[in-house]
Structures are given as structure tokens and as C-alpha cells.
Amino acid sequence: MAQSVKNILQGEDRKEKPGAVPASEQPSSGEPQLKGTFASVMLLGAFLLAAWVAVFILYLYRK
Amino acid sequence: MMHIHRLEKIWLTFGMAMLAVFLLILGLSAFTMGMDTPNSGHDHSVHAAKLSETPPFDHPAITQIGDREYEAVMTAWAFGYSPDQDQLVVPAGSTVHFSVTSSDVVHGFEIPGTNVNMMVLPGEVNHVSHKFDEPGEYLILCNEYCGIGHQAMFTKLIVT
Numbered sequence: 553m554a555q556s557v558k559n560i561l562q563g564e565d566r567k568e569k570p571g572a573v574p575a576s577e578q579p580s581s582g583e584p585q586l587k588g589t590f591a592s593v594m595l596l597g598a599f600l601l602a603a604w605v606a607v608f609i610l611y612l613y614r615k
Numbered sequence: 616m617m618h619i620h621r622l623e624k625i626w627l628t629f630g631m632a633m634l635a636v637f638l639l640i641l642g643l644s645a646f647t648m649g650m651d652t653p654n655s656g657h658d659h660s661v662h663a664a665k666l667s668e669t670p671p672f673d674h675p676a677i678t679q680i681g682d683r684e685y686e687a688v689m690t691a692w693a694f695g696y697s698p699d700q701d702q703l704v705v706p707a708g709s710t711v712h713f714s715v716t717s718s719d720v721v722h723g724f725e726i727p728g729t730n731v732n733m734m735v736l737p738g739e740v741n742h743v744s745h746k747f748d749e750p751g752e753y754l755i756l757c758n759e760y761c762g763i764g765h766q767a768m769f770t771k772l773i774v775t
Contacts, residue, residue, distance in 0.1 A: 590622040597629055614730045
């Protein structure tokens with residue numbers, strides 16, 4: 553425990569292999585990570601679809 | 616060629632398909648219900664200032680035209696409808712064909728809880744039909760702000 557705190561304070565955990573680039577800065581073959589965006593877009597889409605279908609069913613029900 | 620991310624392709628396809636489905640369903644149902652643009656054979660012009668001498672609007676009334684089928688010729692004015700509520704009575708299960716026009720400004724014609732909801736324009740006759748299955752009092756109200764007495768503008772259809 554005391555050793556790991558000391559490591560953090562000294563920046564030991566950040567020690568990388570020589571020449572390695574941190575994961576967050578890697579170009580990752582040019583593809584951006586869009587999983588979160590995809591989930592958000594599909595959630596919004598699901599909400600729009602559900603709202604539209606609900607209103608259309610209400611419309612048919614009142615016909 | 617432009618590169619698009621695989622996930623982006625999926626959501627773009629999904630979004631465009633959803634839009635296409637919405638528009639197709641609305642377009643097809645409007646077409647099959649006979650809805651059309653105002654200038655394509657649906658010309659129902661009247662002179663708004665001469666309604667009192669233009670049949671049938673000189674005598675707004677509800678008349679039976681068939682078995683459980685009624686025609687309601689109505690005028691909207693600031694701030695009410697003709698004929699008034701004590702005259703609009705039909706038995707349950709009746710289909711009422713409303714023909715409504717305005718003698719002054721733009722009014723609304725809405726029956727809450729049903730799909731009846733249209734504008735009433737001076738100079739045009741607008742039509743809507745509805746089958747009233749459940750007995751009760753159906754509120755007919757103006758939902759276009761038409762002036763200082765707008766909030767008091769309503770009538771009722773009694774379904775017995």
C-alpha cells in the first residue's frame with residue numbers, strides 16, 4: 553500500500569517502455585472510437601421511433 | 616472515396632430509413648383518406664361576408680342524410696358556432712360529416728379525444744367526418760386564437 557502510493561507520487565505507474573506512446577495518444581489506425589456516440593444516437597433513435605409509433609397508434613385508436 | 620466509419624454508416628442508414636418509413640406511412644394514409652392539396656379539385660370557396668345569404672350557410676343545421684349518418688353545416692364566428700349546442704344531437708353510432716366555414720376570422724374546430732381538428736377559414740369550406748360510438752357530450756372548441764372572446768368559443772355535440 554505505502555509502496556504503491558509512493559510509486560504514484562513518483563510517477564512510477566506512468567513509466568512506459570522506452571519509445572512507447574501512451575494509449576490515449578495512439579493514432580489507432582486512423583479510426584476514431586465511436587461506440588459511445590453510436591449508443592447515444594441509437595438511444596435517441598429508439599426514443600423517436602417509440603414516440604412516433606405511440607402517437608400513430610393513438611391516432612388510429614381514435615379513428 | 617470518402618471514408619465513413621462503420622458505426623456511422625449504421626446510424627445514418629437507420630436515421631434515413633426511419634425518416635423514409637415515417638413519411639411513407641403518413642403520405643400513404645393521407646392519400647388513401649383522400650387528403651389533397653387545396654387547389655387539386657377541392658375548391659369550396661364562399662364569400663365570407665355574404666354567408667347570411669349563401670345556402671346552406673344561411674341556415675346552419677344538422678340534418679340526417681342516411682342511416683346513422685348526419686351532415687352538420689356550421690359556421691364559426693367571433694365567438695361561437697352555429698348551430699348552437701342545444702341543436703347538435705345525434706344517436707350513438709352516428710357518423711357526422713361537418714362542413715364548416717367562418718364568417719369573420721380564422722377559427723379552430725377541435726373535438727378533444729377524437730381526431731377531429733381542423734382550421735376554419737373565412738372564404739373556404741372545410742370538411743371533416745367522425746363516427747361517434749360512445750354516448751356523451753362532445754366539446755367542440757376553437758383552438759386558433761381568434762380574438763378577445765376566444766376562450767369562451769365552444770359548442771357541444773350531444774351523442775345520445
